Amino acid sequence: MTETYRIGDLARLTDTKVVTIRYYESIGLMPEPERSAANYRVYAKAHLDRLRFVRRCRDLGFSLEQVADLAALSSDRQQSCHDVDSLTRMHLAEVEAKIADLNALAAELRNIGAQCKGGTTISNCRILEALDRSRKPA
Amino acid sequence: MTETYRIGDLARLTDTKVVTIRYYESIGLMPEPERSAANYRVYAKAHLDRLRFVRRCRDLGFSLEQVADLAALSSDRQQSCHDVDSLTRMHLAEVEAKIADLNALAAELRNIGAQCKGGTTISNCRILEALDRSRKPA
């Protein structure tokens, strides 16, 4: 009576490739499911939930290792909320740092692009010179 | 008389690991240098310049393939500036998209973090519930 899923179902429901689900199992991020007579993986709702959790964390940019940590924490409901919070905070700090870097990078790329106004051949285009700071001006 | 460098010198001068320089050589991104009697790599100034160019492009977030393209373009000075410009533009678009994604992610993480105010144990901490949208409230 309990509804079950095959690996393809899980893949469709969570927008994950079949091979990726098997990969998660191989690294222990997904528990090993039951098998049918034909050796097919047979999943229960709990597996679906777990996979959704994993995928959502990945979308949020957590590494697989961090996801595993988060999942372990979540299974120990007596444990302090603090660990989960600090993991989230650390990750937020990483994300913010990356944004800052990328903003600086974008500014530089826009600047480099602006140098192209003049020439049409490489020899009088400034982009490469801008990319290569060590090159002396012609 | 012309000054030469050993691989460790290049590494220090460009803040690159020695193995990484050899890796660049193995994939054809750095030309094969001369060898000393003891089979040590002996680099000239041109190699140093080339490596600086590669590293700077990498810092700007270009992939190794893009760096190779850029370098090829730069060696053909008759070629149109347009190619270099469009590569840079495409890359800028990618970077801007990534920034937008990360901003959305940071907002979500801040939101999740804010949920932790209340409880001190997992069972009344909201972070995991926020991470796992499919979990029903207890």
Add this chain to the structure above:
DNA sequence: CTACGGCCTATAGAAACTATAGGGTCAAGC
């Protein structure tokens, strides 16, 4: 009964390196 989609395992590849093993070279110090 054969074709087709879905499932299985196992291995290799992609990107951009990093790490390790096992060994040669060279200058300085005892």
Add this chain to the structure above:
DNA sequence: GCTTGACCCTATAGTTTCTATAGGCCGTAG
């Protein structure tokens, strides 16, 4: 003269997060 240590060499495997491929079984619809 010999050892120590820093540096160099090649070759291979590991990292992360998957994706792709090969070769083959299962189950159903026509």
